[in-house]
């Protein structure tokens with residue numbers, strides 16, 4: 001088990017945060033293009049459509065990269081390793097992030113490039129699930145800070161190499 005996250009793990013965490021935020025902020029153009037395609041018409045190109053496609057694909061690559069790093073380097077033990085329930089919850093949320101984000105990218109790609117309507121429906125359900133995970137994850141930060149007093153943020157800022 002690692003003592004700290006590595007520099008690469010930390011940089012990738014924050015890059016993915018920014019990319020995911022941009023997927024939610026700039027979703028309108030691709031959603032409108034998708035609706036146009038479904039109504040049987042041609043959509044007109046917009047750079048934000050490209051941003052969603054490229055951003056979502058980069059997220060997929062970075063998440064797989066992070067999984068490889070977890071395999072090679074591991075992740076530090078939960079800060080309150082003695083608190084069984086909290087450790088389990090954090091493992092579930094972190095694991096669910098990988099599953100949901102990878103499925104989100106794959107379903108988007110299948111919808112856009114494969115014209116799979118079911119994939120777009122999955123994409124639309126997962127966007128809510130992912131938001132719920134993010135809310136839980138972000139709310140954990142003040143909980144750790146004020147209740148558990150373990151200064152968790154340091155773990156995603158200071159690195160081991």
Ligand code: HEM
Nearest residue numbers: 023027030031034053056057059104105108109112120127
């Ligand atoms: C983790 C990565 C991704 C996230 C967080 C994400 C997020 C979103 C969100 C929030 C919407 C708006 C849905 C709505 O309210 O109408 C959307 C729509 C869409 N995204 Fe993504 N997306 C991701 C990756 C991708 C990728 C890689 C593609 C493929 C090129 C893609 C293709 C689409 C399409 C076609 C729509 C329109 C679907 C519809 O409106 O039913 N997405 N995405």
Ligand code: HEM
Nearest residue numbers: 009013016017020078094097134137138141152153155156
């Ligand atoms: C799109 C939003 C986010 C996603 C998908 C995400 C995902 C993750 C994942 C998967 C981990 C586990 C470590 C790893 O595998 O690299 C993690 C850890 C962490 N994240 Fe995030 N994160 C997000 C946003 C944030 C934000 C906004 C904050 C701070 C306010 C934050 C703070 C942390 C901290 C402090 C850890 C370390 C927790 C620990 O060591 O147990 N994350 N995040």
